[in-house]
Amino acid sequence: MTFLSPQDDRRIASDDAAPNFDLAERYAEREADRFDLHATHLNEMWVRVLKTIGYDVGFVRGSGQYLFDRKGARYLDLLSGWGVFAIGRNHPSLRAALMSVLSADLPNLVQLDVSVPAALLAERLLAYAPWLDKTFFANSGAEAVEAAIKFARAATGRDGLVHCGHSFHGLTCGALSLNGDAIFKKGFGSLLPNVREIPFDDLPALEAALRGRDVAAFFVEPIQGKGVNMPKDDYLAEAAALCRKYGTLLVADEIQTGLGRTGKFFAIEHYRVEPDMVLVAKALSGGHVPVGAVLTRKWIFDKVFDRMDRAVVHGSTFGKNDLAMAAGLATLEVIAAERLVENSAAKGERLLAAFRAMAERYELVHDVRGKGLMIGVEFGEPRSLKLKAAWNLLETVNSGLFCQLISIPLFEQHKVLTQVAGHGNHTIKLLPPLTLDDFDCDWVERSFDKVIADAHDAPGAVWSLGKTLAGHALKAKLG
Numbered sequence: 001m002t003f004l005s006p007q008d009d010r011r012i013a014s015d016d017a018a019p020n021f022d023l024a025e026r027y028a029e030r031e032a033d034r035f036d037l038h039a040t041h042l043n044e045m046w047v048r049v050l051k052t053i054g055y056d057v058g059f060v061r062g063s064g065q066y067l068f069d070r071k072g073a074r075y076l077d078l079l080s081g082w083g084v085f086a087i088g089r090n091h092p093s094l095r096a097a098l099m100s101v102l103s104a105d106l107p108n109l110v111q112l113d114v115s116v117p118a119a120l121l122a123e124r125l126l127a128y129a130p131w132l133d134k135t136f137f138a139n140s141g142a143e144a145v146e147a148a149i150k151f152a153r154a155a156t157g158r159d160g161l162v163h164c165g166h167s168f169h170g171l172t173c174g175a176l177s178l179n180g181d182a183i184f185k186k187g188f189g190s191l192l193p194n195v196r197e198i199p200f201d202d203l204p205a206l207e208a209a210l211r212g213r214d215v216a217a218f219f220v221e222p223i224q225g226k227g228v229n230m231p232k233d234d235y236l237a238e239a240a241a242l243c244r245k246y247g248t249l250l251v252a253d254e255i256q257t258g259l260g261r262t263g264k265f266f267a268i269e270h271y272r273v274e275p276d277m278v279l280v281a282k283a284l285s286g287g288h289v290p291v292g293a294v295l296t297r298k299w300i301f302d303k304v305f306d307r308m309d310r311a312v313v314h315g316s317t318f319g320k321n322d323l324a325m326a327a328g329l330a331t332l333e334v335i336a337a338e339r340l341v342e343n344s345a346a347k348g349e350r351l352l353a354a355f356r357a358m359a360e361r362y363e364l365v366h367d368v369r370g371k372g373l374m375i376g377v378e379f380g381e382p383r384s385l386k387l388k389a390a391w392n393l394l395e396t397v398n399s400g401l402f403c404q405l406i407s408i409p410l411f412e413q414h415k416v417l418t419q420v421a422g423h424g425n426h427t428i429k430l431l432p433p434l435t436l437d438d439f440d441c442d443w444v445e446r447s448f449d450k451v452i453a454d455a456h457d458a459p460g461a462v463w464s465l466g467k468t469l470a471g472h473a474l475k476a477k478l479g
Helices: 006-018 023-043 044-053 092-102 118-128 141-156 203-210 235-246 267-271 298-304 322-337 340-361 385-397 401-414 437-456 461-477
Strands: 059-062 066-069 076-077 136-140 160-164 195-198 216-219 249-255 278-279 292-296 365-371 376-377 427-430
Touching: 023 044, 044 092, 076 437, 118 292, 136 141, 136 298, 141 216, 141 249, 141 278, 141 298, 160 203, 160 385, 195 203, 195 235, 203 216, 203 235, 216 235, 235 249, 235 267, 235 340, 292 298, 322 340, 340 365, 340 376, 340 437, 376 401, 385 401, 401 427, 401 437
Parallel strands: 160 195, 160 216, 216 249, 249 278
Antiparallel strands: 059 066, 066 076, 136 292, 278 292, 365 376, 376 427
């Protein structure tokens, strides 16, 4: 029997290879058709949304905290792909890590073997949660939630699950069962049974839900993404005590808040809590290769994988793939080397102070809240009669529509990309890359101040936009 050397393998592969596929070339060829292509082959409704609100500029490049459209204009990204690009877009260290994997001919996903990159990433992650012992890797935050549901039920022998109103834990069926926004559930039929929703930051409601001792786990975001809702200082610690009292596992969903977003590596550090499971994803990917993880206690893990014939009772085919593990390792290296957790804390403190000063000057700004670079600016009904009449007109047509009067001018006039913090929500959320610098903070403060000031000029250009949006919303309601 003749064995081929690695050099022979590469020569044969080179000889037999198909012509090189150049995505950048294809991108350039078809970029102008992007919206038609999506409307035809993907989500036409999303294309309609983008065109209606003027976001169809066609982004063609991203670097760090900046995006560039097809005309070369630069935008400050305060959305970061819903928190994915914590280290910024196309970080050179991440790119180098991925290239090193692709050039190394590693034996990826053998399955009947174990993964060295997965073990290294698990080791690094658990160092940030030293009370936990084991890691399970998945492909996304929603998959991590699904795994945590199964682990909690297996470990406790209970079916019940508890989550909070306004929560968001993903859109797969199990995760969707824990979703606090009805719009995501409508039309999808029956979800998981034995799931209870309680108000966020309400300890008596939590104790009432747990008292029957039939709840496997309480799933909670330390800071809720939909609305940037903050708990009282003692809520999570007291919730952990209640969970221990009634034999329920505490699961902290850090998929959005983790990896430095709130000025600590985990948001739970602000509240001195050690949950039974911590879920991470989003930022861990570096923005290139999806990855999610469940960090958990050994006894929970051992209840799931309790015999050799159950060694693969739960898994994810691509969960420990080498590219995802390399992306996670490189992301953690960048966060540490560039002191991004510390930068998040410092820049967040600056921006929160600036927004709180705006709240004192502008009656439309009702609240400012957040930690680190997870910030919510909430707008509300004004006191003055002229503004109140305009506000009520928009609210009658579509609750939460006012925030578009802030986010659209920010985008069109100031090249700042933001998001509304949830359906029917009055809060603009900032979730920028953790690489934000003082120049960017100046940009944010100047832009928000101008747009909010303009919104107090009624009738004016901002409220003319409001009438246009209200017309679109009314037309959509009428079909």
